[in-house]
Amino acid sequence: MTNTEVMNLKAALEAKRLELAAQLSRRIRELTNEDGQHDPFDWIQSMSDRDEIAVMLNQFSSTLADVERSLRAINENSYGNCVQCHRPIAVTRLQSIPWAAYCVRCREQFEAGGAEGSVAQWDGPQAA
Numbered sequence: 001m002t003n004t005e006v007m008n009l010k011a012a013l014e015a016k017r018l019e020l021a022a023q024l025s026r027r028i029r030e031l032t033n034e035d036g037q038h039d040p041f042d043w044i045q046s047m048s049d050r051d052e053i054a055v056m057l058n059q060f061s062s063t064l065a066d067v068e069r070s071l072r073a074i075n076e077n078s079y080g081n082c083v084q085c086h087r088p089i090a091v092t093r094l095q096s097i098p099w100a101a102y103c104v105r106c107r108e109q110f111e112a113g114g115a116e117g118s119v120a121q122w123d124g125p126q127a128a
Helices: 003-032 040-075 091-096 104-111
Strands: none
Touching: 003 040, 003 091
16 A cells, blocks of 8 residues: 555545544434423433434444544554454555455455454444
8 A cells, every 4th residue: 555545544534533523422412412301202202312323322433443443553554454364455445444444355254254253343334
């Protein structure tokens, strides 16, 4: 991977970090904003909305952690290698998902249930 490609991916990661931080902040405000609903049906809908927001917060937080990990890897000159097999991740995959920690082969093995060992977290719901 060239230095230009790394710098472009770093810029994309930094932009994603800002986007996720803004989304997290907005969703946290929504979650903590009490509107004093007294109608039982409104209260049930409010609880359902809160559950959806909590799920989104979890997804945003997870992706933000992956973005932060990728930025650290760039600073440590270890960015772009699969954390499972240690082979280079295709540049096209990183351009699609700059925070990807796994190559396509390892990701596919995991999704097929054939991943060996215990892996705490994979790339997330997107596939490339």
